[in-house]
Every structure is written in structure tokens, then in C-alpha cells.
Amino acid sequence: MIEIKEIRKSFGRLEVLKGFDFSLSEGKITAVLGPNGSGKTTLIKSILGLVIPSGGEIFFDGKPIYKDWEYRRRIGYLPQIAKFPENLKVKELFKLIEDIRGEKGNSEPLIERFSLDSFLNKKLRQLSGGTRQKVNIVLTFMFECPVYILDEPTTGLDPIALIRFKDLILERKEQGITFLVTTHIMNLVEELADELMFLLEGQVYFRGTHSEMKEAQQEENLERAIAKILEKEYAENS
Ligand SMILES: Nc1ncnc2c1ncn2[C@@H]1O[C@H](COP(=O)(O)OP(=O)(O)OP(=O)(O)O)[C@@H](O)[C@H]1O
Ligand SMILES: [Mg+2]
Numbered sequence: 001m002i003e004i005k006e007i008r009k010s011f012g013r014l015e016v017l018k019g020f021d022f023s024l025s026e027g028k029i030t031a032v033l034g035p036n037g038s039g040k041t042t043l044i045k046s047i048l049g050l051v052i053p054s055g056g057e058i059f060f061d062g063k064p065i066y067k068d069w070e071y072r073r074r075i076g077y078l079p080q081i082a083k084f085p086e087n088l089k090v091k092e093l094f095k096l097i098e099d100i101r102g103e104k105g106n107s108e109p110l111i112e113r114f115s116l117d118s119f120l121n122k123k124l125r126q127l128s129g130g131t132r133q134k135v136n137i138v139l140t141f142m143f144e145c146p147v148y149i150l151d152e153p154t155t156g157l158d159p160i161a162l163i164r165f166k167d168l169i170l171e172r173k174e175q176g177i178t179f180l181v182t183t184h185i186m187n188l189v190e191e192l193a194d195e196l197m198f199l200l201e202g203q204v205y206f207r208g209t210h211s212e213m214k215e216a217q218q219e220e221n222l223e224r225a226i227a228k229i230l231e232k233e234y235a236e237n238s
Helices: 040-048 069-074 090-101 108-113 129-141 159-174 186-192 210-217 222-237
Strands: 002-011 014-023 029-033 055-060 075-078 147-151 178-182 195-200 203-208
Touching: 002 040, 014 040, 014 055, 014 203, 029 040, 029 186, 040 075, 040 147, 040 178, 069 075, 075 129, 090 129, 108 129, 108 159, 129 147, 129 159, 159 178, 159 186, 178 186, 186 222, 195 210, 195 222, 203 210, 210 222
Parallel strands: 029 178, 029 195, 075 147, 147 178
Antiparallel strands: 002 014, 002 055, 195 203
16 A cells, blocks of 8 residues: 655755654554644645655555556545635536546535535535535545545534544445545544554654553543643643
């Protein structure tokens, strides 16, 4: 699946990823956690070839990604911030992405799942934040991929949409699909993630299950366990 060796990325003098290894477990949901600015999106964009790392190697199914961009068709990507022309109607956006991809997506069941029928003829600029996110989720999941990378997927979703989204992920996982998800919502991590990786100061601070993370921090609650690490870190840096 996805294998990363010694990945490094600097933006000017800012070293965001400081050289670590990572492999994505097949058929599992891995949560990438870390404070704002810790490099989660940079890591994801590196995997997708949207950011060129300063060092290290990334492999997809054993092949270095820079030799062949074909692997990207096999990754469903939900970006943290998706930008599309505001004057497009939702149904036009679905069609546009199908045309770019050269493949018909299976959007109907997803439109139904997220109750988007009445929005299909609305322009993107008319949509609320949560509705936009539902549209982005449909765009990602209408194409079947063996792996999905979701960057803050639940932003703005109401409780019903959130439940439907979690069910969708779990259904796909049942089919053997692999997930890499970033989120600041610890409930979501506890409910969905099989494994977590915690990024701090450009390195992997922790890799394991949420129970192991709680155990390591002597906390019963994941949010508190994470907060404890960050508080120590802030105290050391201030
Ligand atoms: N294109 C860029 N040019 C310069 N700096 C960048 C660029 N992209 C990201 N950065 C910086 O790299 C660091 C890591 O950013 P990144 O977006 O990967 O963090 P993140 O972990 O996804 O944060 P968040 O939780 O807020 O989404 C930040 O300090 C950010 O300002
Ligand atoms: Mg991010």
C-alpha cells in the first residue's frame, strides 16, 4: 500500500517534516493526529504528489510514486479545503469531475445518503459550509478506490450527516478499503480509527492504538491524553 521512508519537507527555513518512516496498514483506518501546523496536510499532499518533499521516498504498492502518476487514480482524496468555481451548480460539479476523471461515478446512493437532492440545482456559492462538505464527500466517494485519504472530513457536518458519514466509512472498511484520516475530533478517532499516528515537531511522537495512547499518558480519555502531551510540549517551549 503506502510506504514512506525518511520523509522531509521544509518550506524555506521552516522544517515541517523532519525525516520519519510511515506505512499505512492495509484494510485499516489510520488517524494522523497532531496540533495545528504539525504537518498532517503536508504529509498527505506529499503522498499525493501535490507537495514535493525535500527528501525521502514514497512508495505506492512497492513502486516509487514519482515514476508513474497512475497510482493517484487509486486514491480517493478529500482535501481539507476544496475550492471549485462558485458559479457551478452541484450537479455540474459532479459532471465536471466525472469528465476530468474520464469515469462515471456512482453518486446517486451518496446524494440520497446525505439528502442532497434538493441542492443539485443550486450554485456552490448558495450552499452552507456543512452542505458544501457533504458535496465534497460525495465527490470523493462516488469513485471506488482501494484507499481514501481524508483531511478533516467532518468539518461542519451536523450530527445526522456525521452518523451517515461514519457509517459510510465503516461500510467501505468492511469491504477491505484502507483509510488515512486527519481530524481534531477525538470522538471520531475513538470510534473509527484502528491505529493512530501522532505528529509533533516534525516527527512521529506516537504510533499505536488509542488504548495504548491513553495508557501511555495515564488518561482515560483520548482528548485528555493528547492535551497532556501538548501541554508538556508547550511548557518545554515557553
Ligand atoms: N505552501 C506552503 N508554504 C509555506 N509554508 C507552508 C505551506 N504549506 C504549509 N506550510 C506550513 O507548514 C506547516 C504545516 O502545515 P500543515 O498544513 O501541514 O499543518 P496541519 O498539521 O495540516 O495543520 P492543521 O491542523 O491546521 O490542518 C505550517 O506551519 C504551515 O504554515
Ligand atoms: Mg491540515
